[in-house]
Amino acid sequence: MRSSISDRLSKMDKRLLNVRFKKSTASIFVLFIIFIIVFFFHPFNELTTVNLQSYPNLVDSLKGNTVISDIKIKKCFYYSSCQLNKVEQLQWRRLDSPLELYAAKPFRSLSRSMDIFNTFVFVKQASAQTVDSALVDVKITLKGEPINDSNEGWVSTDYDSYTIWKKFISKSHETFEQVDLVRDLDILFGMDDLQDSREYWQYQRTSIPVNAPVLPHLTLLKVPLTSHNKIFTEFHEFQSLKQNEVLLAKSNSLKIVQISDLHIGPDTGFCLDSSIDCTADLKSLEFLESSFEGESSSKPIDLVVITGDLIDSHRTKEFKSSILKSLSPILSKKIPFIFTFGEMDEVPLYEDKPEDENSPDESDLKVDTILKLNILNFISSLPYCYNKFVRYNQNLHGLTNYNMKVFKMPVNEETQLKLDEPAAIITVLDSENHKIDSSQINFLYRENQPLKSKDPFKLLFFHYPLPNYRPQGEFKLIGAYNDKKPLKKKTDMKFRDDIASLGYQVVSVGHEYKNDLCLLSEKIDRNTVINSMWLCYSSGAGASVGTSVDYDRKLRVFQIDFEKKQMLSWKRSALKGAFDHQMIHEY
Structure with a gap:
């Protein structure tokens, strides 16, 4: 009897051990599968977490x-x-x-x-x-x-x-x-x-x-x-201009080159035909080099304005290399420049939050937001760059909003710059999320209100076009108007009137590489023109999705002659050279 009971207990113990063993084996197997998934497929080494970084100048x-x-x-x-x-x-x-x-x-x-x-x-x-x-x-x-x-x-x-x-x-x-x-x-x-x-x-x-x-x-x-002495002296002289957003024209005229949509990446470029040796980025950089040489032969370039899509973020894991590559023609010639974001190098500023919540602190910022801040921080550290690093400002849309004041040469030690009396104004806005918003219009009013200059030239640059770039009816244009598909209407059309009332004679954007025109936007009341300004495109200086390697790259040039009181514009392309010269404004 005792032996029978012992045998039964022994069999029960074995069954319990088998059940426990099976459960343990199953648990170990599940943990192993989780380990395999996490170990081999989770992108630990990619930018899943990013810190706000400092880039020394x-x-x-x-x-x-x-x-x-x-x-x-x-x-x-x-x-x-x-x-x-x-x-x-x-x-x-x-x-x-x-x-x-x-x-x-x-x-x-x-x-x-x-x-x-x-x-x-x-x-x-x-x-x-x-x-x-x-x-x-x-x-x-x-x-x-x-x-x-x-x-x-x-x-x-x-x-x-x-x-x-x-x-x-x-x-x-x-x-x-x-x-x-x-x-x-x-x-x-x-x-x-x-x-x-x-x-x-x-x-x-x-x-x-x-x-x-x-x-x-x-x-x-x-x-x-x-x-050190030479470097520190030159650096602090430029920093003084940069902090005050002052640009000194190299002569009695001012030449501005606008480039947009370079779409530079770490490889040699995007190509529609994968069977060919793709050199799209190299061709874009060669185009900039030849354009700068051509424009500098008649008069030095005073400023390059970059209106977005400088790099192709989808191809880029480490943005510093792509930025340095894209800016190499500018940095090698020591040309002052200023940059604003486009959608290919921009990300949303921060997570959507109720309007009544306080401004987010750094812990609220998204990973891609910090990447955008790091991009701006790095660009701001480069020589001859007028960009300034900002963390964020809930009261102003976007990160790259600047208002530069231009003064005619010569300027010497005995000349005191009157910062409220510039000869020209160059304003740059950030069209983040495809829009200009009311905070930026308020920024324009604040920056322009204290100016005492009589009839200064005024230019406004950003990446994404205003909805007014799709006018109805008849209007004057110079250039090619090929892309007429509807624009995202996130910007109030009335902002065009605010910009014109502040005296801006031209707004110039990027984004649409198929358009290189300037169209005349007029406000008319009872058959009388109340105000007018030109809405211009820079077109694309680089190849991107939808273009071929040999796409005819273009950029736009503005030149102000302070003596003749004229502002001219023209385009320069890889195939045509300089063309479509036009009068933008004349006093």
């Missing part, structure tokens, strides 16, 4: 006489943060992007590398007074690969897959303060058309070897210690 990078004294590489598991320990963090700084930024993600594409590691570059930065030596050059190659026949003067350090080649100069060397020292370092991503035309930056066209379709390149800020 040239002077910021040189403050404190800091130099790069060393560089190293650290390879990390794909989903780790790849941070240094607390002691190392005091001396070393990690560059933002991994070398494999454009490589295929694990198990995303079986045809590409399934490497589950990231490689980050770290730099050691310190004051020139405290270091024993500083870097004057650096290169990264595959492990063991030489940089030249002799490698003379270089020190190499091998890592798992790479060799870092470093060239130092001792602080005790007599030329230490005169030579170009590496003051900052960054990684850019691109192909044959990538450029970094910032003054004092030396871009390495030879890429770092990575198994990816878009390759990383080093770019080095190299400045001798003895150049």
Whole structure:
């Protein structure tokens, strides 16, 4: 009897153990599946979380006489943060992007590398007074690969897959303060058309070897210690103009070039025909180069106004490279410029909230909003740029709203600028979410009210057209009016009257690359013209979806002759050169 009871208990225990084992096995299997999904398919390494970043300008990078004294590489598991320990963090700084930024993600594409590691570059930065030596050059190659026949003067350090080649100069060397020292370092991503035309930056066209379709390149800020006074003086002179939104015309006339819709990305461009070698971006940059050369031959360009879609955000993981590439013709010629967002490089300002709620703080901002702020912050840090970084302002629609005052030359130390008496006004607005709203019209009234100038020339620029760009009936136009499909009517048509009443003689936009016309918008009452102004397009300076590689790129030019009291405009295209000259306004 006892044996029978014992047997039955033993069988029950076994059944319980089997049930528990099956449940445990099922739980482990479920956890394993969740792990596989999260591990291999969740985009940890993409921009799911983004912090508001600071981008130093040239002077910021040189403050404190800091130099790069060393560089190293650290390879990390794909989903780790790849941070240094607390002691190392005091001396070393990690560059933002991994070398494999454009490589295929694990198990995303079986045809590409399934490497589950990231490689980050770290730099050691310190004051020139405290270091024993500083870097004057650096290169990264595959492990063991030489940089030249002799490698003379270089020190190499091998890592798992790479060799870092470093060239130092001792602080005790007599030329230490005169030579170009590496003051900052960054990684850019691109192909044959990538450029970094910032003054004092030396871009390495030879890429770092990575198994990816878009390759990383080093770019080095190299400045001798003895150049600080000149650089700081020039910087602060421009900063004074920038803070006051003042533009000094280079002569007794003013030339403004408007470019729009470049759609630049990290590769060589978008093409409708994938079977051909796509060089759309390269052709766009060549068009800008030749246009700037052509316009500068008669009179220097005073300002470039960029009315949106500078980069193609859908192709871009790291926006700094695409921005530097797109601005390279402007930066290389040291032309002052100002930028406003288009929909391809813009994102909504912040989550939709009830109107009675308070202004959102930084924690309320969406990821793509912070990306937009970072884009503006980076562009604002570039030389000759009139953009200023703002966090956000619930009382003003968009981020890029500026009102620049133009003064005729010559201006000398004895001349006191009267900021309320400019010879011309250049206003830039942000048509975020395809609209201009009442807060921006109020901004125009506030900025124009204190002006005492008699009959100044006034130009207004933004990206997305007003609904008034689709007029009814008969009207005068100059140029091609090909795209007549309905516009998104988020902007009140009455805002056109506000703009005209403030004395603006022209509004010029981008967005519609098929239109390059100026149309005359008139307000008529009882057969009498009360006011009129030109509504113009810049057309597209780059190729985009719906255009071919050989699309005839165009830009618009405005020129004000202060002596003749005339404002002219014309277009320049890749095929026609300068054409469609017209009078915009004459006093």
